[in-house]
Amino acid sequence: MAEKASKAMSLLKLAEERASLRKKLDEEKHKQQLDSVPYLPKDCVSNILIRLPLDSLQRSRFVCKPWYNIINSPTFVHDNLHRAEKVFIFLSPVYRISRRFDHDDQGPVFRENPNTFSVEAKIFDLKSVHPLHRPVIDSSSKYAIRYMIFADGKTTIHELNATCLGQIRTACDGLLVIDNKLKKGELVIMNPVTRQLDLLPLGTIYPPHDESFALVKCTNGYKLIHLFRDESQFIGCEVLRIGGKSWKVVDGPAFGLLKWFGYEPVSAIGALHWVSELDHSEYLVTMTIDDDKFQKIDLPKVSRFNDRIMEVSGCLCFVRHEEMNEISIWILEILLGKWKRIYTIGVGCIRDLVPIYFPKFKWEIYFMDKDSSVFSYDFQKKHMRKIEVKRGTFPVHKSVYMVHVNSLVSWSIMESNHDNFDV
Template identity: 70%
Template structure:
């Protein structure tokens, strides 16, 4: 019996040794497999991620902690912004939305789980007692969308976000929207990241008697508000995003702007306004660094379908010279104010073409016709081409479609103390 027991113990010990050996071999095999995977430096991973479309970047943040750290870094956000193409952001009416108000019904603003509602977020941030009920009941709801022009097609894409207020300004992927839950208040948000915050209350004016411009100045964003005061002069106030109140500055020292028309354009270190929609001979300029106003004469009288716009670090004036010609003038610096005609488009011109913007990465200029058709002029091939779009996707007669130049990015207006030396614009 003792001999049998000893033999059984030996067999058990042998089995344990074989199991331990197998475990060690399996661990060595797994280690060899891991070691065979090539190591990718952080810069290489960042270089791959930066090429992903903005929608994929949003999802890629949650793959792992290293990726999250890369995508959230100020350097990556800056590089992503520099690669972001220009788009046109706009509001599209959500048909059939007309709802009442109930003190207990915060669900008034909530959408389905995949849709972000600006008013729902504001509702969560503020007390119900501060809301303006009559304003809410009379409001319409809009889907926030954007138009992309590429490969001969004009494509409409959706942020899956809604709001009740008007888009007032845009810069670097940030937009400023009316807060329809409190009269005169504004909201700053990034429709891609859905980051949102309330801005302090400023001067309350009728919408057609005011204009907003959002710009990046050094490490901070500034919101400039022009408005007509009781004496019919133009007043001005400036808000540095993050501060608790607006600063009043001297506006243009003369009566101008019969009414505010187009959004201001930021170029060569200044914001530029076209004071009147038709028969205008000058623009009004505010230099961002010193916040001073002056006027700049245009090279020729601006008409209803002419526009100023930023292009390749210059301020451009796109004007209809003749029935079949569109000229492009450029201003490279504010000192001297010398406009230079740089190009005349003489093929494919239509009287009602409205300039939209210059492509960021190609030498092309895009236009919108009064019937909603989109055209692009290819300077390299000297060709005006019509983009394929969904029928009726844009109709200028529809007040809901106010196009604002935009860039989809991961930018935030918030800059942490530790990030200031590596800010978005250092």
């Protein structure tokens, strides 16, 4: 009897040991299965993330530390910038006559919420102004920062969920320079997507109609060029390296006068370009970006009132209205090169069509008519078509539409190289 009981106990112990062993084997097998999940190299993850929309990308950076490091790396920011299509950025009054309705001629009415980024609130933070001492800002004077996309034959307006009081002076690589209305003559630089913002040192103060600003990418980061008409009616110039503490005075153009400062300069082929006057001009005033030297570039033909210079694929482009309702497209590939006439548009052209921009990834050009109608010409299909635009979209009160790209670019990543800039 005792022998049988002992044998039963041995069998039970053996069964328990086998069950324990099986459990251990199952656990190890499960662990192996988990460990066998394919490893995605960093480059592969980056290649996936770069295809996300910008709003999703902003959220994705907080998923984990590796993703944060990837998205914030200079290489990723650079690649994202070069994949971004051009848009039109503009300011729209926060409160309008039609604010009773959900929509108006400029798209959905902007409604401030707790997540709205205020340029002025950030300025108060930078200047350490206590909340109790901050002046009350009249909401009727605020502008919402918005952008417009042309796609599929129509326009759509999108929000950046940000407000400001000042006007946009210039834009480059997703960065904006805006007037600080809280202090006369002061400017702020910001990225409306990442909400990074900083104050710029005071420069020479002139009325807006007598000056021109241009933000450009240079070897050591970004710099702001300021041209202004002085008391002698000649053009003065000063340059600010973004991150620096003072402006550098440089010699302005010694030839001719810029007779219309409202015409935005164009950045292309390593230089900034201004038309000396809007109508009947024979040349451009050009400033090379890295050495701040001015020179004169002859246009291939005398410009007319609705002609424009533009940037296309890194080259400088001159869009000119010809006789017989034709529009010619001229390209300059290098500063010391020769203009080449590469195309003539002979379909649907009228004299009041003003060229406004070339998209990045489609061989098209967009025009605006005097009644604010928008047209696009497809060079491959040789077809001009009218774009669906909501009534009143062009123009928006005192706002200026400016070619822009939404990006993750920051000027601060270049600060380690700032000492190389001659001030």
